[in-house]
Amino acid sequence: MCLVITIIIFGFAVQNLMIENWLIGVSQLVIALGFLLLLINNIRRMKALKSGTCYNGCRITNFLKNLRK
Secondary structure, X not given: OHHHHHHHHHHHHHHHHHOOOHHHHHHHHHHHHHHHHXXXXXXXXXXXXXXXXXXXXXXXXXXXXXXXX
């Protein structure tokens, strides 16, 4: 879903920049880049989840897990 939204908003941004609607085109481009960053973040998290490695915040959870042993 995030990929579809990113592509659509990026397409709108390019169209608005081509007809020289600079403010709208740049704001849509920024939104599209934000969605792209979210997509990359989700892909990295899912890869880490599937491989069993840790992406963020595992230092604290691993510390707490080691206290129980």
